[in-house]
Amino acid sequence: MSRRSTAKIVTLAATLAAGLLAPARATAMPLESPQHFAIEIKLGPYVPHLDSSAGLNGRTPFSDQFGSPTSEKGALPSRGLLTQGEFDYQFFSRFGTLGIGISGGYYSISAPAFTRLGKAPGQPCNVIAGDQNSRAYQAPSAANPSMLESKTYEQCISGDTDKLNVVPLSLMLVYRFDVLDKRLHVPLIPYIKVGLGYYVWWFGNSDSFTANVTYNGSDGQSRTEAASGASMGVVIHPGIALNLSALDPHAGRVIDQEVGINRVSAFVELNAALVDGFGRSNKLNLSDTTLNAGLNFEF
Amino acid sequence: MKRSTLLGMMCGLASLGIAMPAGYADGTTSGTGTCSGTVGTAMLAGNTRLSVNGTLIQAAVASSVFGRAECECKSRDISMRVQLSGGGVLAQADNSGVSMYIGQDNCSEQTQRTTTGALCEQITNANPPGNESFQLDLAKFKSIGPFDIPLPAEPITAPRPVNNTDSPYLYNKCDTNGPQTRTVNVLVGPDASPASCKLPLTVSTSLPKAPTIDSISSGNGGLTVRWSVPTGTAGIVSYQLLCRSKAAPTVPVMDQAFLDKTPWYFSSCLNGKLYRRPLTSDAVSTVVERPGLGMGSAAPFPLDPAFRCSDRIVASNNSLDTRITGLANAQEYEIVVASIDAYGNASPSDIKTATPQDTQSPLNNYCSDTECPNSFGCQAGPGAPSAAGAASVMAMAALGLLRQRRRRMS
Numbered sequence: 222m223s224r225r226s227t228a229k230i231v232t233l234a235a236t237l238a239a240g241l242l243a244p245a246r247a248t249a250m251p252l253e254s255p256q257h258f259a260i261e262i263k264l265g266p267y268v269p270h271l272d273s274s275a276g277l278n279g280r281t282p283f284s285d286q287f288g289s290p291t292s293e294k295g296a297l298p299s300r301g302l303l304t305q306g307e308f309d310y311q312f313f314s315r316f317g318t319l320g321i322g323i324s325g326g327y328y329s330i331s332a333p334a335f336t337r338l339g340k341a342p343g344q345p346c347n348v349i350a351g352d353q354n355s356r357a358y359q360a361p362s363a364a365n366p367s368m369l370e371s372k373t374y375e376q377c378i379s380g381d382t383d384k385l386n387v388v389p390l391s392l393m394l395v396y397r398f399d400v401l402d403k404r405l406h407v408p409l410i411p412y413i414k415v416g417l418g419y420y421v422w423w424f425g426n427s428d429s430f431t432a433n434v435t436y437n438g439s440d441g442q443s444r445t446e447a448a449s450g451a452s453m454g455v456v457i458h459p460g461i462a463l464n465l466s467a468l469d470p471h472a473g474r475v476i477d478q479e480v481g482i483n484r485v486s487a488f489v490e491l492n493a494a495l496v497d498g499f500g501r502s503n504k505l506n507l508s509d510t511t512l513n514a515g516l517n518f519e520f
Numbered sequence: 521m522k523r524s525t526l527l528g529m530m531c532g533l534a535s536l537g538i539a540m541p542a543g544y545a546d547g548t549t550s551g552t553g554t555c556s557g558t559v560g561t562a563m564l565a566g567n568t569r570l571s572v573n574g575t576l577i578q579a580a581v582a583s584s585v586f587g588r589a590e591c592e593c594k595s596r597d598i599s600m601r602v603q604l605s606g607g608g609v610l611a612q613a614d615n616s617g618v619s620m621y622i623g624q625d626n627c628s629e630q631t632q633r634t635t636t637g638a639l640c641e642q643i644t645n646a647n648p649p650g651n652e653s654f655q656l657d658l659a660k661f662k663s664i665g666p667f668d669i670p671l672p673a674e675p676i677t678a679p680r681p682v683n684n685t686d687s688p689y690l691y692n693k694c695d696t697n698g699p700q701t702r703t704v705n706v707l708v709g710p711d712a713s714p715a716s717c718k719l720p721l722t723v724s725t726s727l728p729k730a731p732t733i734d735s736i737s738s739g740n741g742g743l744t745v746r747w748s749v750p751t752g753t754a755g756i757v758s759y760q761l762l763c764r765s766k767a768a769p770t771v772p773v774m775d776q777a778f779l780d781k782t783p784w785y786f787s788s789c790l791n792g793k794l795y796r797r798p799l800t801s802d803a804v805s806t807v808v809e810r811p812g813l814g815m816g817s818a819a820p821f822p823l824d825p826a827f828r829c830s831d832r833i834v835a836s837n838n839s840l841d842t843r844i845t846g847l848a849n850a851q852e853y854e855i856v857v858a859s860i861d862a863y864g865n866a867s868p869s870d871i872k873t874a875t876p877q878d879t880q881s882p883l884n885n886y887c888s889d890t891e892c893p894n895s896f897g898c899q900a901g902p903g904a905p906s907a908a909g910a911a912s913v914m915a916m917a918a919l920g921l922l923r924q925r926r927r928r929m930s
Contacts (some may be wrong), residue, residue: 282885380737
């Protein structure tokens, strides 16, 4: 590399650094209103990886019940819509903004309940891998309960519906690198959110909002308890936002002066949730990695 | 409101099979009427409505009170409520006659009352049979206080034509062949030109189309019933499901708490009892003793309200479903869906049987021999952070940063 081109690169880098580090240029425009908060509304696909929960030993009960009966044995059920909202408090804004955020949302998936066939207490159908890994159904024979006989999907399901509900809650540190936007007028804001996820879940059914589960406790006694719980884990959301206010700066300033919204941006972010109770065997795995998109309002 | 909007709403109601109150030449609608005319120097003025056992019948059903069950059980406790207005009462000295006719609209006219074949039947305490308690009191037309005149049901649904010689008259076996209009006429004053209190009514004893049960799916302590009626079926306003256990066919399936809070929405005349749908604003269905009347005990189930297993289901679609809950697993039940029209007439579907079966909780698959993952706490192993702990640490960190910033600003 020649000495002249090296000098050019150094000059360019110095200019860029000066632009980033220097305080925003004073203009004749009115000052921005103070900015301390952000609200987000975001949507994205989601399906919990329940069949990756510890202790299942290769069984895939979530796929068996909530997956499509025409899909392969063990295939993940189709992703549903996860709707989320987030509120951030921004406590640092010198070089980008740093804040603390909480988010919450809702997701649900429904499927027909599996009947317990035969005499009480009865057994539900087993879903096994058939030809070309398709789903096949087996249940104890009515004549000889020790023998398994083939069943159809329709014979295995009941008229009731089971529903898995998930409310994902997160507490995060949020850093938005808005220096490019504020100082160089490049309306792109890369950001990252890292925090803890606490995903509350419960099964409902046709009879009740929260279903019950009956099992034998460690003392050997039968217990009936609510089929609900929560798993904790880590959430990471790197993303990039487009400052919509920058597309029409005049309108952006008017909105700021009239209602105090400093910036409206559209964003896409990775929704990486590793929420499996840190691998404990008595926790459901509600992890998934998908994309979210939404709108952000900073004020 | 635009006229087209109003028409649209009316058409919409008609397409749902909801009976609209019939309009009459004098501007009244079915279920409400007026008193008018002159008797001597006094002018009769006021209005009429329907009441049951002294309580006004709510306007929504007043136009369609008289259905098949009222006719079959020959009910006597529905009355015409007369409310005269101030200045619209007879003079105290008046001693002209008072009489009541039921039939076609113009049977307040003397000609119609004597024309052979005209639907214009006079009601007395000797006609129809079993009307001994009927009483018309001229004195009551001399004050404004409201009073009730009992209406025998069977001549309202099928009035005996003038000079009919059938004895006893069968009242067409409560078969009106679709909705018909009737008018109750109470005539006060001279026969030739009496004042009258009129109450126009619409009656129908025709049964709605019976639904077909398409499927019954078993569930845990419940059954999901799907039924339908052919496309274009009109006249059904609601459905109600009935069920009974095959093992205990005489015992109502639902518990007393359900039966107490769930009225039946059809009327039926069974084994000497008139089971009447809610007619008054308290929305309570009632039972009226009518010994010796009604269908015998041969087929009590399909329309015996004691076996009701659902609330009312509005006929919003040709194909509907609902879930009956509170049933016992592994017990066989008989299920009937009754279609109900605006007059409380009901048609039962064919009886189908089904057995509720226990279902597997989805969470059972995730339970080991000794524990299930249904806990909200962390129960985390050594070194793993708890949710509350992590939240506290993050909150304290944020608070610390905030304080630092404030100190710098000050």
